[in-house]
Amino acid sequence: MKRASALLTGLLALALVLGPLTGVVTAQSQGIFIPLLVYRTGPYAPSGIPIANGFVDYFTLLNERDGGINGVKIVWEECETQYDTKQGVECYERLKGKSPVLVNPYSTGITYQLVPKAPVDKVVVFSMGYGMTAAADGRWFPWVFSFPTTYWSQASAVIRYMGQQEGGLEKLKGKKIVHIFHNSPYGKEANPTLEELARKYGFELTLLAVDHPGQEQKATWLQVRRLNPDWIFMSGWGVMNQVAVKEAAATGIKMDHFIGNWWSANDSDVVPAGEGAKGYKGATFHAPGTNFKVFQEIVKTVYDKGKGAGKKEEMGAPLYNRGIVNAMLAAEAIRTAMGKYGNKVLTSEQVRWGFENLNLTEARLDQMGMKGFTHPIKVTCEDHEGNGPVLIQQWDGKKWSIVSEWLAPMREVVRPKLEAAAVEEGKKLNYTQRDCAKEK
Amino acid sequence: MIYRETGQFKSSYASDQAIFPIVQDRVLVLLGIAAAFVVPPLVANEYWLQAVLIPLLIYALAAIGLNLLTGYAGQVSLGTGGFMAVGAYAAFKFATSFPQLNIVVVFLLSGLIAAAVGLVFGVPSLRIKGFYLAVATLAAQFFLVWLFNKVPWFVNYASSGTITAPTRTLLGVMVTGPQASAEARYVLALGLVAVFALVAKNLVRGRVGRSWMAIRDRDIAAEIIGVRPLRTKLLAFGISSFYCGVAGAEFVFLYLGSAETQAFDINLSFLVLFMVIIGGLGSVLGSFLGAGFIVLVPIFLTNAPHLIGLPLPVALQKQIELMVFGALIIFFLIVEPNGLARLWQISKEKLRLWPFPH
Numbered sequence: 146m147k148r149a150s151a152l153l154t155g156l157l158a159l160a161l162v163l164g165p166l167t168g169v170v171t172a173q174s175q176g177i178f179i180p181l182l183v184y185r186t187g188p189y190a191p192s193g194i195p196i197a198n199g200f201v202d203y204f205t206l207l208n209e210r211d212g213g214i215n216g217v218k219i220v221w222e223e224c225e226t227q228y229d230t231k232q233g234v235e236c237y238e239r240l241k242g243k244s245p246v247l248v249n250p251y252s253t254g255i256t257y258q259l260v261p262k263a264p265v266d267k268v269v270v271f272s273m274g275y276g277m278t279a280a281a282d283g284r285w286f287p288w289v290f291s292f293p294t295t296y297w298s299q300a301s302a303v304i305r306y307m308g309q310q311e312g313g314l315e316k317l318k319g320k321k322i323v324h325i326f327h328n329s330p331y332g333k334e335a336n337p338t339l340e341e342l343a344r345k346y347g348f349e350l351t352l353l354a355v356d357h358p359g360q361e362q363k364a365t366w367l368q369v370r371r372l373n374p375d376w377i378f379m380s381g382w383g384v385m386n387q388v389a390v391k392e393a394a395a396t397g398i399k400m401d402h403f404i405g406n407w408w409s410a411n412d413s414d415v416v417p418a419g420e421g422a423k424g425y426k427g428a429t430f431h432a433p434g435t436n437f438k439v440f441q442e443i444v445k446t447v448y449d450k451g452k453g454a455g456k457k458e459e460m461g462a463p464l465y466n467r468g469i470v471n472a473m474l475a476a477e478a479i480r481t482a483m484g485k486y487g488n489k490v491l492t493s494e495q496v497r498w499g500f501e502n503l504n505l506t507e508a509r510l511d512q513m514g515m516k517g518f519t520h521p522i523k524v525t526c527e528d529h530e531g532n533g534p535v536l537i538q539q540w541d542g543k544k545w546s547i548v549s550e551w552l553a554p555m556r557e558v559v560r561p562k563l564e565a566a567a568v569e570e571g572k573k574l575n576y577t578q579r580d581c582a583k584e585k
Numbered sequence: 586m587i588y589r590e591t592g593q594f595k596s597s598y599a600s601d602q603a604i605f606p607i608v609q610d611r612v613l614v615l616l617g618i619a620a621a622f623v624v625p626p627l628v629a630n631e632y633w634l635q636a637v638l639i640p641l642l643i644y645a646l647a648a649i650g651l652n653l654l655t656g657y658a659g660q661v662s663l664g665t666g667g668f669m670a671v672g673a674y675a676a677f678k679f680a681t682s683f684p685q686l687n688i689v690v691v692f693l694l695s696g697l698i699a700a701a702v703g704l705v706f707g708v709p710s711l712r713i714k715g716f717y718l719a720v721a722t723l724a725a726q727f728f729l730v731w732l733f734n735k736v737p738w739f740v741n742y743a744s745s746g747t748i749t750a751p752t753r754t755l756l757g758v759m760v761t762g763p764q765a766s767a768e769a770r771y772v773l774a775l776g777l778v779a780v781f782a783l784v785a786k787n788l789v790r791g792r793v794g795r796s797w798m799a800i801r802d803r804d805i806a807a808e809i810i811g812v813r814p815l816r817t818k819l820l821a822f823g824i825s826s827f828y829c830g831v832a833g834a835e836f837v838f839l840y841l842g843s844a845e846t847q848a849f850d851i852n853l854s855f856l857v858l859f860m861v862i863i864g865g866l867g868s869v870l871g872s873f874l875g876a877g878f879i880v881l882v883p884i885f886l887t888n889a890p891h892l893i894g895l896p897l898p899v900a901l902q903k904q905i906e907l908m909v910f911g912a913l914i915i916f917f918l919i920v921e922p923n924g925l926a927r928l929w930q931i932s933k934e935k936l937r938l939w940p941f942p943h
Contacts, residue, residue, distance in 0.1 A: 185900030194900075225887075225899040230848055231640070234841065235884070238636040257747050257843050261763030277745070328734055330745035330845050337744045354734070357847050566744070573749055574763065 176218035177479060177490055180240035182226045182233055182250055188358035189228035189383030191413040192464060196251060197223065198455035199468020202447050207476060209446045214479050215488040228383065230254040246496040247271050247475060253331035261574050263288035267493045269500055273471045274407060274430060278334055281530035282567030283501065284578045290500050293430050293522050293533030296334040297563060298554030302535035303404055303428055304342050305552050307376045318347035321374040325365060325381065325389060328354040332380045335406070341558060359385025366392040377403045386414035394421025401426060404537065411464040415540045423542040427463070428535050431470045431519035433545035435461035438514025439469070463538065463545060470519050478503045501526055520551060526581035532556055588936040604786055621775055626768040634767035641880045642774040643835045648860040648872035649785050650828025656866035657789050658821035659801025660710050664722035665829050666853035667729035671699040672830030673837040673844060674739045677748040681741055688753040688760060692777065692834045699830020700823040707822025711815055726854055734846045749843040761838045770839040777835065781828060786869050788824070797821055863917060865924025874925035883910055
């Protein structure tokens, strides 16, 4: 007993003293440092793992094949957040010491934490297709980028798709559309746009919240059954998606009238529902599958050399590909900055310039072996979302395939709201609007 | 040898009733507090302050609050997260509705609102006890979080449902908002927790604390000797919720900067309860030790493999961290069921005999 308590005291003292000490970052990394806030454990791991793997594989490809971006190595470090805001902040603070140029929070909650810190810490927050929609107005939020598109643009594109299927947007009048959302800032993002569009096109919108983590949705689907909606749109994440798809299949919903947003349409979301998931649709801004040259290169330079982050068979899942797109966009932004500042380890200000002046052309995509994989994009000082179009993909029981052409978001609806929201959010943080005419 | 009270005579009631009757204790605590105010802001980097010390202080405050209720008054509560949420949302509403209000006043007011809510949810404690009360307070947890998620008024109709701490200054120094330095926020959090710990320490030594302990140890006996259960239990709920409310307000304003209801979910209630149990039920010091244990050990475990140059995959590392942390909790509870505070007491007794134990 005596020894045990001596040991105990020793252990405690050790933990208390060493705990924070170990957080102190030591050496400056050689290369461009990019922290990766990942979640490979916890209820969101089914979504978190493929993204993280895509990211790491693409960076490995660049480092192995080209020696980095224009010969400057990329250095990254993963930090496990479990999709938890508090752990995410801890990760960010820990990795901040290594002077990162950009951060990919991969959680809207964490993005909301980092948006106010970005200009203070001078770190680019690259929330690709998520995060605070209002921050896509670059005049108010110079450090935040959410291209190729935002939740609001996505919601409007999905409504456009529903209209197309019904035979015209005016046919949506009187139709019942349900939005099932993760009850968090992420899930709620699309609501204002959907409400606006409901007013404009006269459809009946019902908003149904599913509480974190979303394993229990019986009540929600009971409501859906009672409503018998024409279309269902879902903003789910992690384990919530597969539960929803299973419930929908069990409830007897027409699966081809059930559209998930781009975080709710991965292999891991539909496979558990088996046959029932057939026909389920999802939004995306890049193609699924491995039918592109870049994947052959990843197999050749990364997986065949045993350096892959995941399993080779898991390549091509929508979220894996999203990791690739995200890593590619970040790398291209850095490359853009190098065009101006030279091929060296850049500062975060220089990388920010690269993000703001990114012009990803069809030719460049082709060069990278990504022709048709994703849409070209041009970022400007005012527009940090690029207003990218959206695709609809459908699950046929074995794989995803694209079933729509590129759907343009309704910019005329989204942009004014976005600018108004940017003013509001910017004022909350005591920001001032910058004049883009003066930016170079 | 060093720690010996020989020759220290208490010649007045005041010195007999002092919080720290032994001179060495008094000196140590005062030095400790002074060091806590001066050293970290000077030497600690932002990671230490922002990710380690500030949450530690805020959790310690919440743990003191829960300790008053659970440790001293014997009423088990799982509503801590909910009461912290009340404090946070009240502080947000006060700060945004009355921008000229001093931030400390905002914290105190939001504590009062939380106290009022705590009183309401404390009423069932008169009839239900033990585990059943825990379940009743669980209802508070779920109801309050649901309420803040449901009613957009609480978040000033922000579409994302997120509350963001506005920028406020105290004595000319920016203490909240993204531009506030971690040092300023740390000093404010430390100041508040120091004052409230002192208040708590005095509360539990006085009539109120004694009646709480009487209720905890035997409520019928307490009633017979004249302790009124209604007033005593409700007071415990009110004061405990006040502490939790202030901690919740600090949680958003000084630590996270912005938050959603998910930050105040049931896990937070459990976390604070674990702090109280591991630190020591019925001990103010234990609240600090428990908070320290729960905050520091996972961070240490996360960073330990890096430290010894063991590049583990993050997922594996996280699983190991959870397992080791769980094992440590069990180990501590078996070896010292009365918590870390008791351990400290034992080592103090040992120190008195040192270097000649008998």
